[in-house]
Amino acid sequence: MARKLLLLLLVCTSFLVHDVTGKRRKDKDREKQSLSENTENVCEIPDPNRSIDCFCDKAGYQNASDATCWLFYELQPDSVVWGYFTSQTNIEKLKINIRPDGILKYVPTWVLSQLRNLKVFDVLYGDIAEISPYAFANLSSLQEISMTRNKIIELKPYSFAKLPKLTQVTLDDNRITEIRREVFIGLPVLKSLYIDRNNLRLIYDRAFLHLYRLEELELNGNQLSVITRDTFMGLQSLKVLSLQDNRIKMLGEYTFNETPFLAELSMDRNGLQYINENAFHGLSQLHRLSLSENQLKSLPNNVFNDTPNIRFLDLRDNSLSMLSSETVRPIMESLKDVSTYFFVEGNNLVCNCQLSWVYPLRNETASDQIRNSLDELTCKPQVDAKKKLLDDIEEKLLEDIEGKLPDDPKKNLQSDIRRLTQDITDSLLGSTMKPLRIVDDDDVFIEQGYDSYGRPVQPNFVTTESNSVKHLFDIPMQDLPCPENVHRDHETSVTPDLKSKSGQGRNKNACIYHYIVSAMFVLILTVM
Known part of the structure; x- marks a missing residue:
């Protein structure tokens, strides 16, 4: 009998605790709702001079899930306006x-x-x-x-x-x-x-x-x-x-x-x-x-x-x-x-x-x-690299003497410049030519398979006509030119010893222009 009374007492106590807890929770929710309702609804601010205006998918208290707001004036971090968002915490x-x-x-x-x-x-x-x-x-x-x-x-x-x-x-x-x-x-x-x-x-x-x-x-x-x-x-x-x-x-x-x-x-x-x-x-x-x-x-x-x-x-x-x-x-x-x-x-x-x-x-x-x-x-x-080299040097030399000689001697120099540059480049570089690139007024060097930073790149052994462009398939594959130096690299990558030789080759060919200039001084003195 005592056990049954004890069990009944426990059941009643459980219901009582649950009821009290539920009431407290409801009171808390009502308090929160009351607080929200006492706070300006950020979705419906009636003040025409409001600093913020929000458009919400649902305007009721705590009902909005999507809000786009426009800020019209500067708001400090402690502004009461920020508190309006407590009306829409969802x-x-x-x-x-x-x-x-x-x-x-x-x-x-x-x-x-x-x-x-x-x-x-x-x-x-x-x-x-x-x-x-x-x-x-x-x-x-x-x-x-x-x-x-x-x-x-x-x-x-x-x-x-x-x-x-x-x-x-x-x-x-x-x-x-x-x-x-x-x-x-x-x-x-x-x-x-x-x-x-x-x-x-x-x-x-x-x-x-x-x-x-x-x-x-x-x-x-x-x-x-x-x-x-x-x-x-x-x-x-x-x-x-x-x-x-x-x-x-x-x-x-x-x-x-x-x-x-x-x-x-x-x-x-x-x-x-x-x-x-x-x-x-x-x-x-x-x-x-x-x-x-x-x-x-x-x-x-x-x-x-x-x-x-x-x-x-x-x-x-x-x-x-x-x-x-x-x-x-x-x-x-x-x-x-x-x-x-x-x-x-x-x-x-x-x-x-x-x-x-x-x-x-x-x-x-x-x-x-x-x-x-x-x-x-x-x-x-591609064009003949030697011809391109001669043309470049000839043009540069003529530019250098522009205004320094009378017209008649200068005209006579052109053929001499061509013959002299060809003789010097042949003696210095031999018959197999690689294109030279004029860097500035005092430096000429050959592309040796390394860029200006000394990093290895695949060498460009040919020069091109700047204004001549063809569709590749207008040229039969068997007619594509393959000069010896290009052919040598066609199936192989750049060889490691190029790096060690590049400095020597560049130094050697950097002197071409200076050789020609020196020779031209002698020629000019002879003409004059």
Whole structure:
């Protein structure tokens, strides 16, 4: 009997506690609702001189999930207006536009902290010079941040930190100058980061170290001049990297080695001049590579060795004088696929046997785009290098004596200059000529297979008629000229001993002009 009474007592007590708890919860909700209703509804501010105006999908208290607000005047961080957002704490998407007369110099961290369900935050046309540490602190539901055109200059360490659901950050059209380490911390699912059209000059090594889930990174329209392997350290999941419209002149060894899953790389309009043969090392997943509108004169033979799966290759509008079979061989099978795109128009290709691979590709590819592109491919006929050299030196010498001699002796000198330059160049260089390039008034040197930085490039052994352009397929493949020095390099890469000989050859041939000038002094004295 006592047990039954005890059990009955426990049951009654349980119901009583539940009832009291329920009443307290209801009282708390009523209190919260009362507080909200006593606070100005941010979606329906009646004051005609209001500093902020918000358009909400639902205007009732605590009913709005989407709000677009316009800021008309400057608000201080402690302004009571920010408190109006407590009337709509269930907002999931908030966009703040600053009108021309309005000013917003900071991220309204306190307001955001009241919106526990916030998923998307967008600010446009602010004057936010810097993003402070933990500006978006403890927003556990936040998924997207967009801060376009806010005049942001500096990202402080921990600007974007401890946001477990953040997937996208957009910082386009600001004035950010550098990206330091520790700016992006505790973002385990961040997939996309866009920092286009800023003033970025420097990205610290390992600045992206903690973004191991990032898949897309856009840094277009900045002023970056140097990128290295350490720049991209930590981006082990990166698939899309866009670096268009920067100032990157060269790609060194293993530049993208930290991004093994990279599928798309865009580097158009950078003034790019040099690519190391191992720059794309480890990019076996790369299928789209765009290098158009740069200043590339040559590509190393092995540059595509690690990228056999390229399906889109854009080399348009560079200064390529040759594109050998050795260079394209690793991607040749891909170029035959029906879904592959290949663009090479707008270069300075020379009509010689190094383009012979184009003919079978034209016949074997299943891609209509590639066939059409190759049909329009043009090249410049090569001319005798010795003749080009003589013409250049003769023109330069005549320019040097312009105005220094009477007309009659000067006319008689022209034939003597031609004969003298031919004799001297024959004796110094022999019968096999390579083109000389006049650098300035005091320096002439031969292209030896190394650029002006001493880096190895495939040598250009021929010169071209600047105004003469032909469609490649107007020339039968068997008629493509293949001079001895070009033929020697047609099936082989640049030999290692060229580097040791280049200095000697350059020094030797740098004296040509000076020899001729000295001889001309003697000739002029004789004439006078």
